[in-house]
Structure formats: structure tokens, C-alpha cells
Amino acid sequence: MTTAKPYLTGHYTPVADEITATSLTVEGALPPELTGRLLRNGHNPKPGVTPTHWFKGSGMVHGIRLREGRAEWYRNRWVHTPAFDGAPYMTEHGPDLTASTAGTHVIEHAGRLLALCESNLPFELTRELETVGPHDFDGRLRSAMTAHPKEDPVTGELHFFGSSPFPPFLTYYVCDAKGAIVHSAEIPGATASLKHDFTITRRHVVFVEGNVTFDPTEHSGIPYGWSDRQPARIGVMPRGEDGARHIRWFSIEPGNMLHVSNAYEDGRGRIVLEGPTVDREGFRLSWNWWIGAPDRGSEPGSRSYTRRWEIDMAEGTVGEQIIDDLAVEFPTLNEDYLGAENRYQYAICFPDEKGFGGYGVVKYDRTTGARRIHQVGDARMPSEAVFVPADRATNEDDGYLLTVVSDLKQDSSQLLVLDAAGLDRVATVHLPRRVTAGIHGSWVPDSALDGATD
Template identity: 40%
Template structure:
């Protein structure tokens, strides 16, 4: 008998089966007293055992992990499944509210954000966000008081000057259209626009500048045949698709997109974008570029080293000018988000071990100084894997001190089969950790998270 295996169900990709609440956490070092809030992280964690031959990493039920810090202490760790109807049923619980978009109900597994004093687990491709309590219990699916016209995205972008969230959402039922929304600081959608792309794209993330919203029109498309065949994530690469990047005026009509052709590639995540100095309408867009995606490996992202690039886009329709900043494999780019949509100097990414010429089989965080053109790598040692580095500023009132703050990341050790939250000094990445908080169970490899500060 052949035993079918799936790499996204093995090692630290395997789901954890217990929901834990722990209040006695071992801490090494000193947790900064000004860090008052929650570090949250979402990721796929199937509640019912999936079929290994077809399981796609992007489709596991969401589980949110959280660590609460206050007064220099780690008050708790919790992990909770997001209770979609199916997850609730698997756990033997009654379903929560039944609101859905297009009959799709899914436990969002890709990101978790704080907005307007509330907590939301979010995902792309058509399903609604789910609201959670501060303690990560499921409230239920959320359409923001009836203002969200469809599903949402895992990557809304917060304008640091207004506090509003800009998002681009896709859903196969909208044909070639995507929806661009702006959410106000009261968690209500104040603007929604449909924009027509070249095809039914899978559009994972966006970027904003003070002038533009960036639309990635790249060759990963909905595939009806895959959907009909029962694929849980029916999107794949199309060789002959014209890759483009669109710039939509932030407050303009949806027909005013300026398109710019780009060499075929896929971008899950931009690092940041900003308007080029001089007012010519162009932008600088830093991205992690994959040479292709879901072309040969259909169950998860794995098609060559993702590299850090700077794209120059003129805002008038010329082809994108691509500049390689770092050809070492890396992903999960983040910045000091007080600089989101504004010119940034520093960026942080995760070295991708399997392609890696940065650290061999070790995992590491990379700190880029994009002005000096230098980078620094912090290794976490052999047999470890890490999550994205989340920047937390040490002073929220000013944008003067970019890079003044901490990087938080989850570190998993294969040797001990345990995870810890590391708090590092962002400006001295190679130095001694500020604090390491040991967790009572491992946190499986997952996607995105954020630091959600307590209300001031």
C-alpha cells in the first residue's frame, strides 16, 4: 500500500489538536513595559483530518495564536480555532451566526488584525471576515454592519495618516472584476469600487501610496476545470497571460487605472510603495518576486527563490522597470507601518531556507537598509523555522524614529518541538534578544499576524 504524504501536513506544518490557555509563561530577558497589547498570528490548522493527496495549505481552517503582554509581563498564551460552521461541527459545538457571502463559509486562516478596537480573522477569495473577542473566542462572521459588499482580503493596508484600511478583494464569482474598498476608522466600508482585470486573478495583496492603489494583475488565475475537479484552491499559473501592474487613483473612478506591463512573475507581498519624489506621478514599489507560482507545484508555494526587487512605475503606462535588490530567497516582507505608503528606509523579511544561500538550512530574519544598500541577518540556528518579523515601534507619536522599536517573531525549534516568541531590538538585530517568551505548545507554520496595541 502506498502511503500518501503531504509536506503541508508534516513536521511543523502539522496541525495542533489542543486549544490551550496558559498564564505561567517562562520569560528570558525583559519584556519592555510599554508593550501593552496582543501579538496575534493566524494560520491553517485543519480541525478535521484532511485528505493528504489533495490538501492545499491555503485551505486549512484558521487557528489564531495570541500572546498578551502588559506591564512587562506575558499575561497569557491562547490558541483558538476560528469557529466556522464546519469547525464548530467538528468540535461538537453549535454553529455561530450564519451570515455568509455567496454561501461560502470558511474559518479565515491568513491574517488577524485589530481595527477600531475589534479583532478580525481575515482571508481572501470570497469568504467573510470573522470577528473574535480580545481572548480569541469566535463572535461570528462579519460584514462590517452590512457595508462590505462581498468577501474581503487578508491584506488590507492602513494609511498611517488617516487610519483607514485600503483593500483589494477577489472572488471567482465576480468574473474578471476585483473590488477596491476603503474602510473608515469605525470599521465601516465608506467606498467600494469594481475594477476589471485581464482575467479572474488571484490577487493576494496590494500596496498604497499617498496617490495610488496598486493592482497586481499577474498570471495566477481561477481555473474552472480544477474547480470542477474538486480542487480546494482552484487557481494556477497561465503561461500566456499578460502580467501587468495597475495604478488606481486613491479617490478616482474605477475606469482611471493606468496599466504597466511587467515580466511574468508572481507577487504575494509588496514590502511597501511610495510616490516618487518630484510629482511626476510615478511610484517606487518594493516587492518579493516569485519567478512563477502554482505552475508545477499546485498544493503550495514552491517554485524558485523569491527575490527582493524594486519596481519603478512611471504612472503613465510604460513597462515596469525592475531592479534586483537582493537575490537571496526571502518572503514575508514587513516595514515600520508608520511608513506605509510613505518612503521607507528599512524593511524586514524572512530568509527562505529551502532556496537559501543566506543561511543553509538555518532560518533567519533579514533587516534591509535600503538607503545604505546593506542588510543584516539574524540566524536562529539549525533546525529552526521562524514566522514573519512584526515591527512594533517604541514611540507611536512620531514617524521620526523609523527602525526604533522591536521585531517580534515566532521561532520553532525542531530539536525541542517547541515555539517561543522572540522580541528583538529592530535596530540591533544581531544583538542579544530583548526577551524570549516560551510557549506551552508549538505554533505550526502559518501566515500573518500583527501586534495589536491596547487602546491608548
């Protein structure tokens, strides 16, 4: 029986260096509107370093530059934070918010590229993925920043939060389209529950507290664990300057959700929220995988099933149900529909807890209930599928899904470009190395970087 940490083997085997490759081989035809960068972040510890938890591996951002039908370059760079050079998070003066792995997500806002980790400040990168340094929004960010901010597709505002195992447990921020924080508020009633993701609707901010909460007895380096005493709740807060005064908390069934699919107000005024969740056993199996314990599931998402909550604000009730029996994670959508009713959602499917099933890219039609899967093949694992709208799109699913596939048999990786409508392959970009399986990423069109050139 192997004793190697699962997050350092197979698809998750770290790469040992930083490289740049140009003029990548393309099969098929890349749509010319795909002119920008696909950026993907994940944990990739330095050679010789074995972190005690998957999440403690140093962040590495992989970038693929596409322009007018060509794949111009691939490059990968570690995010050079104090933690990369061994600086501790906890100091005699308290936590060092710059001592970040910066390995969870990478986004663009107001022309800045930010590598994110929820317990720290974001780190700014150049468009060539070199590290600039921590970004605290001119001193207005006074806490850590979630790795899952939400950009309002109507206003361009960036909504995000900072959470802490100590009071204040939850602080909410709004950053305007130019990159300045214009509002912040401590949220009453929040607890030390782990809050990894949240979402916005057109009128509300929606927080989720599950049964995973601060646990000082957990010694993996990530002090959280499942607690039956921690109530599972959804917090619904009106958007606006005084919204925090009016937040309401609704009890839900036990569980834990890492990632939100979407939320919106329906025709009856209810808030509909969806996302993959795990029960107590599902969290135990995932956590054991994350720390490399012997009793673990085949994959972290092996018992993660999509759940829907319908929150009736007038009646003060919540209806909830599991709406699909496929093990999935990393939900995405056409971001133009963030906070509004969407028909289509996408996700990555995993083998279940017994190892059955395979990896694939999933498309859900929420109107018909249909589910379609693009199977990526044996010993091949896709990354989170990022939606990019097509030029002159008229339908919600007019666009492309971009996913980086790790191929163990060939010890290689490819960028797959799929038609989001039918999940058919449009093009394949062959990358110069096998890319370590990671977590989250973004498509950054050239227009978002203020017309800057390479």
C-alpha cells in the first residue's frame, strides 16, 4: 500500500520548475474571438517540500495565451509570497496576511491579475505571471479575502468577503469597477463556520455556513473540522449600504458546500440557490484525502452532489433537495447570468466513492432537467471548465468551455476547447508538459487588460 500523499501523486504530481513555451501545436481551429489568456491556479509545492495538507502547497499559476486563432505561449510561475520562502502565517504579532500560498484562484478585476487564497491578502501578478506583491486595495482591505469574489455583470462591481475563526467572523466588501473598495461592513450573527464561497443575486448577498467550523485541535495546518454542534445556515442580506443591519439567517439541513453554482430571485420572489454539497461522511473522506490519511475516498469530490435551496423570505422557510445523483464539483456558468436565473450550468464529474464512473465535463439544462457529459477518456482528468461567450452570442450557451486535461498515460496535458452548446470538441492545444491538476481559473480577454501588449 502506498504511503505517498495523494495530492502529490497521479494527476496532482507537482511540476518541478517554471518554463515558457511558444508557438503551441493546435488541432482543429481555435475561434478567433478567443484572444486572451486562460489562467489556472493550484497547489504545487517546491521540490523537496511535503505540505501537511493539500491546501498548504505553494500556489502556481499556469497560463495559456491565445490570439486570433493561434496558441502563442504557455507559461507557469509560482506565486512568490513570503510563505513560498518559508515565512509562517502565525507570528508573535498575529497572522501575517501576506504569508499566503496564493494557490486557490486567479482572477482579473479593473485590469489587475490577482492570485487568491481565502486566509490571506490577494497577490498581484503581471500579465506574464510574475509576482508583483500583496494587494490591499490602498489599505482598505483590513482582513483576508475570499478566493471566490463575484463580479456583478451589470455594474462591474466586485463583491467579496473576508472570514476569520475569530471575531469579526465575517466582513463584506464592495469594490467598484475601477478597483477601489467603496463599502465594507461587519456581518452580524456570523460564526466561525468555514465560508469558502458565497454569491450575489440582483438584490441580495447570500452567505452559506455549513457544519465545518474552526477546530483548534486539528493539526494538519488547516484548523477546521466537522461539528454536529455547528448549525448549518444560509444568510440572506439585502444589497446596499445598510444591508448588514437586515441580514436574516435560515436553518438548513446538515452539510457543507464549498462552491456555489448560482443564485437568483425567481418569479415568486424566492431566492433559489444551488451548489454541490457533501454530508458528514463525504466531508470526512474528502478531508482524509486532503491530509493524506489512510481512510479516504477515491477523489475529494466522490460524494459531492448538487443541492437546491428555495428560500421563501415572506414565509421564513427553506425547501431543499438533492437534484442530481452524479458526483460533481467546480460548478461554472455563463457569468453574464451570475445572480440572474440561468438555464445552463457546467461542472466536472468525478469517480464516486467506490471508484465507479469517470472524469468528464458536465452540462445541465435546468429547464428540461437534461444532463450531458463529455467524457475526456481513460486516465485523463479535466480542470474546471471556464465559459467564454462567443462573438455575437444570442443564446445563453453560445460560447466555449475551456478545460486543461491531465493525461497520465501520455504524461502530457492539452487545453480542450469545447462547444458549450453540444460539448463537442472545437480545438485541442497541446501543452509542453503535463499540468498539475489544480483548482480554479479564469479567462482574461485582452480587453480586460487595458489594451496592454506582451
